[in-house]
Amino acid sequence: MELWAIVPLGGICGFVGLICLFCTCCGITCIDPNQAVFLTYCTKYIGTMKQNGVYWTNPLYNKSSISLQISNFETTPSKVNDFNGTPIIIQAVIVWKIRDTAKAMYAVDSYTNFLRTQSESALRTCAALYPYETEDEAAASLRGSPQIVSGALRKAV
DSSP: OOHHHHHHHHHHHHHHHHHHHHHHHHTEEEEOTTEEEEEEETTEEEEEEOSOEEEEOOTTSEEEEEEOSOEEEEOOOEEEEOTTSOEEEEOOEEEEOOSOHHHHHHTSSOHHHHHHHHHHHHHHHHHHHSOSOOSOTTSOOTTTOHHHHHHHHHHHO
16 A cells, blocks of 8 residues: 555545544533523523533533622612602612523523612502501501511512
């Protein structure tokens, strides 16, 4: 066998080997605890991987990492009127966590901005439902019934 016939075959095998190595390395996906990987292919939703570990996925999939950790933020201080019409300045700390990654990615443009806007709106609405203070101990108030008010806020958001 002549030497010129062996060289192209070796080059082809090397090229195929590099392509296989590239596909293997690009398909490796590492998922940390409290993280999720959102998979799409040509804008079609493929699925979400939530189990932590190392996985191989199709290298053509687009992968977006999303945090599933509990997060919080403070709303900006807002001047609103309570149930009696008294002006008060109110602020809240919102604690949140993503449960459905597909809705977080597709239902809104930016889930963090959406949550901030909804929280501000719900806070204003709930502040108008209750008086700041009340003399009646059985009636709910913003200052005296934080569990009731936070439940109403949670429901409104």
